[in-house]
Amino acid sequence: MKFAIETKNLHVYYGKNHVITGVDLQIPEKGVFALMGPSGCGKSTMLRTFNRLIELNDEARVEGEVLLFGENIYGKDVDPMDVRKRVGMVFQYPNPFPHLTIYDNVAIGPKLNRMVSSKEELDKRVEWALRKAALWDEVKDRLNDYPSNLSGGQMQRLVIARALAMKPEVLLMDEPTANIDPVGTVKIEELLFELKNDYTIVLVTHSPAQAARVSDYVAFLYLGKLIEVGPTKKVFENPEHELTEKYVTGALG
Numbered sequence: 001m002k003f004a005i006e007t008k009n010l011h012v013y014y015g016k017n018h019v020i021t022g023v024d025l026q027i028p029e030k031g032v033f034a035l036m037g038p039s040g041c042g043k044s045t046m047l048r049t050f051n052r053l054i055e056l057n058d059e060a061r062v063e064g065e066v067l068l069f070g071e072n073i074y075g076k077d078v079d080p081m082d083v084r085k086r087v088g089m090v091f092q093y094p095n096p097f098p099h100l101t102i103y104d105n106v107a108i109g110p111k112l113n114r115m116v117s118s119k120e121e122l123d124k125r126v127e128w129a130l131r132k133a134a135l136w137d138e139v140k141d142r143l144n145d146y147p148s149n150l151s152g153g154q155m156q157r158l159v160i161a162r163a164l165a166m167k168p169e170v171l172l173m174d175e176p177t178a179n180i181d182p183v184g185t186v187k188i189e190e191l192l193f194e195l196k197n198d199y200t201i202v203l204v205t206h207s208p209a210q211a212a213r214v215s216d217y218v219a220f221l222y223l224g225k226l227i228e229v230g231p232t233k234k235v236f237e238n239p240e241h242e243l244t245e246k247y248v249t250g251a252l253g
């Protein structure tokens with residue numbers, strides 16, 4: 001079976017600090033796969049190896065393999081920019097481009113990458129992405145406004161639309177609701193439910209409750225090690241490891 005993402009003996013170091021210590025993980029295609037664990041266990045670091053964003057940190061060193069649909073993205077002929085086009089990312093703080101309109105925030109990726117050949121096609125792509133991100137109805141009459149007046153939740157959905165406009169194969173989300181109010185969080189969680197039919201979504205969360213609500217599969221990381229992985233229901237209802245049980249019952253911080 002081909003997985004969307006597979007890691008083989010993955011290690012990450014920041015200088016001498018060994019923060020991911022030999023992880024073998026298989027992420028199936030489609031659905032929400034949650035990486036959960038307490039603060040500092042290496043979730044964000046691991047996520048950033050999946051699109052080579054980790055390399056923007058000069059101190060970081062990656063060993064082992066990360067396969068994207070069977071192909072090692074750290075292979076010597078692979079261009080990290082190509083990987084980042086195929087694997088989109090959404091961060092903890094909604095970060096629309098403030099100097100671009102709502103329309104241009106979504107249009108810029110396909111435009112710069114020459115993914116469309118006419119204004120009509122670009123308009124269509126923008127509408128499609130905003131609809132997919134469940135934002136179209138809220139912004140269709142103000143596409144030429146700047147994003148600063150949007151709520152945090154709307155900004156985060158705009159950023160999701162920006163990522164989707166590139167038609168990625170995998171979408172990485174690093175604590176996407178950490179800075180969003182409860183209503184906005186519900187909307188984003190509902191959106192994940194829709195998107196997971198078409199995309200493989202890898203979600204980093206420190207909240208076991210969120211992992212339980214939205215994920216199909218979950219991996220529990222602790223101090224840079226993969227402790228347990230499996231279907232979410234199984235891991236929460238019948239964990240194999242005592243550490244996992246402590247974490248999902250809130251006894252581990």
Ligand SMILES: Nc1ncnc2c1ncn2[C@@H]1O[C@H](COP(=O)(O)OP(=O)(O)OP(=O)(O)O)[C@@H](O)[C@H]1O
Nearest residue numbers: 014019038039040041042043044045046057059206
């Ligand atoms: N740029 C960096 N340079 C050096 N060490 C780092 C860097 N980023 C993270 N670390 C260290 O690597 C370890 C893993 O951090 P990481 O951010 O991946 O964990 P996390 O599980 O995502 O935590 P959080 O939920 O707090 O973001 C931590 O010990 C952290 O201090």
